[in-house]
Amino acid sequence: MSIRHHLDEATLLSYAAGSMSQGMALVTACHLAMCSACRKRAQHSEAIGGALMETLTPSPISDSALDAVLAAIEAQDEPIQVETVRSKPVRPVDSDVPAPLTDYIGESFDEIEWKRIVPGVYYFDLPCQSGGVSRLLRIAPGKAMLPHTHEGNELTLVLKGSFTDEIGRFAAGDIADLDDQIEHQPLVDSSEDCICLVATDAPLKFTTILGRLMQPMTGF
Amino acid sequence: MEDKENRTPGDDVEKVVAISRDPSASREWTARLAHFAETREKASYIQLFRHFAPKVKAYIIRLGLTEATAEELMQETMLAVWNKAHLYNSSKAAASTWIFTLARNQSIDWMRRQKYPEYELEDWHVGEDEGDAGEQSVLSDRMAEAMKTLPENQAQVIYMSFFEGRSHQEIADRIGIPLGSVKSRIRLAADKLKSVWRVDV
Numbered sequence: 001m002s003i004r005h006h007l008d009e010a011t012l013l014s015y016a017a018g019s020m021s022q023g024m025a026l027v028t029a030c031h032l033a034m035c036s037a038c039r040k041r042a043q044h045s046e047a048i049g050g051a052l053m054e055t056l057t058p059s060p061i062s063d064s065a066l067d068a069v070l071a072a073i074e075a076q077d078e079p080i081q082v083e084t085v086r087s088k089p090v091r092p093v094d095s096d097v098p099a100p101l102t103d104y105i106g107e108s109f110d111e112i113e114w115k116r117i118v119p120g121v122y123y124f125d126l127p128c129q130s131g132g133v134s135r136l137l138r139i140a141p142g143k144a145m146l147p148h149t150h151e152g153n154e155l156t157l158v159l160k161g162s163f164t165d166e167i168g169r170f171a172a173g174d175i176a177d178l179d180d181q182i183e184h185q186p187l188v189d190s191s192e193d194c195i196c197l198v199a200t201d202a203p204l205k206f207t208t209i210l211g212r213l214m215q216p217m218t219g220f
Numbered sequence: 221m222e223d224k225e226n227r228t229p230g231d232d233v234e235k236v237v238a239i240s241r242d243p244s245a246s247r248e249w250t251a252r253l254a255h256f257a258e259t260r261e262k263a264s265y266i267q268l269f270r271h272f273a274p275k276v277k278a279y280i281i282r283l284g285l286t287e288a289t290a291e292e293l294m295q296e297t298m299l300a301v302w303n304k305a306h307l308y309n310s311s312k313a314a315a316s317t318w319i320f321t322l323a324r325n326q327s328i329d330w331m332r333r334q335k336y337p338e339y340e341l342e343d344w345h346v347g348e349d350e351g352d353a354g355e356q357s358v359l360s361d362r363m364a365e366a367m368k369t370l371p372e373n374q375a376q377v378i379y380m381s382f383f384e385g386r387s388h389q390e391i392a393d394r395i396g397i398p399l400g401s402v403k404s405r406i407r408l409a410a411d412k413l414k415s416v417w418r419v420d421v
């Protein structure tokens with residue numbers, strides 16, 4: 001797979017710092033699961049956190065802390081089995097759900113209870129804490145997402161199919177990492193349904209009357 | 221989180237970046253963690269604990285959690301160091317980086333009651349282009365040096381991200397600049413800090 005649209009440096013840093021909404025962190029982690037180039041960048045962003053932590057003046061810890069942790073280690077049933085913990089292979093992106101998303105929907109898109117917005121456009125909200133929107137969208141070939149702007153950041157990761165918008169063409173693995181400067185209307189150009197994972201750090205604003213009417217109903 | 225609002229944003233950037241470090245320290249701790257991961261020697265673990273536990277606690281307090289919670293989460297983090305050491309790969313991260321991510325995840329899990337989405341902790345053994353062990357810690361030291369050269373307005377956004385856990389929008393609101401300016405300051409700072417990886421070790 002060749003991914004053409006990657007994460008913004010500022011997004012990676014916010015992910016590494018743990019300072020973005022749960023939904024946005026989920027989308028970021030899913031792109032990272034699919035993209036080795038961004039994985040390497042993310043490791044470097046996390047190294048900023050490690051170096052910063054090293055610069056902190058140590059805080060006094062409780063006198064019994066070490067004993068408490070050693071006791072907790074003793075109390076664990078079995079010693080850690082180094083050999084049995086094998087790494088899961090990185091799954092091919094077009095086969096299924098990226099690993100971080102399986103905590104929310106399981107291993108397949110088939111079981112999702114989609115809700116219809118308009119014919120050909122479906123959504124499913126993910127139970128992410130800490131504000132903003134986090135949802136899956138399923139859009140039929142030839143259909144478009146409603147045009148919208150947003151006050152904050154918006155991440156859209158393609159999981160299946162593809163779409164085209166004012167910026168370019170986005171296929172599986174590609175991420176649109178946008179901020180509030182952009183109004184866009186993605187149009188699905190694949191022959192299969194396009195499934196995207198979308199997260200924002202603030203509510204979306206629609207720019208059409210239909211969008212405004214939909215807003216209270218869908219939470220967009 | 222309660223004392224977050226009373227703090228001036230980025231108020232002690234200078235204090236944070238001015239502390240000088242023993243340049244060989246990071247390499248030593250990385251080697252020690254790698255050694256512990258291999259041997260599971262209790263003595264190595266205790267040394268790691270003595271060095272990192274107070275740093276981890278300091279980080280968690282910086283996020284705005286109470287002393288008691290920070291103590292508890294520090295102990296959980298150090299327990300995770302024991303339990304997950306077999307996943308540590310010294311060619312991908314310095315010890316401080318790996319332990320930082322454990323502390324970050326523990327803190328967020330506690331604050332949100334939801335697991336922070338991780339990308340591949342379990343895949344660290346599936347090597348892509350791995351560097352030499354020890355290289356990461358040298359780069360980590362160089363980055364700490366680079367941190368000192370950041371202009372204050374760039375250090376501030378980095379600091380507010382990592383130590384106060386503020387989103388881009390929150391930072392924009394606090395400093396009173398547009399979201400786009402926050403992001404470009406972060407990009408400039410990250411680019412400078414990451415430049416250490418573009419130079420041969």
Ligand SMILES: [Zn+2]
Nearest residue numbers: 006007035038
């Ligand atoms: Zn990427």
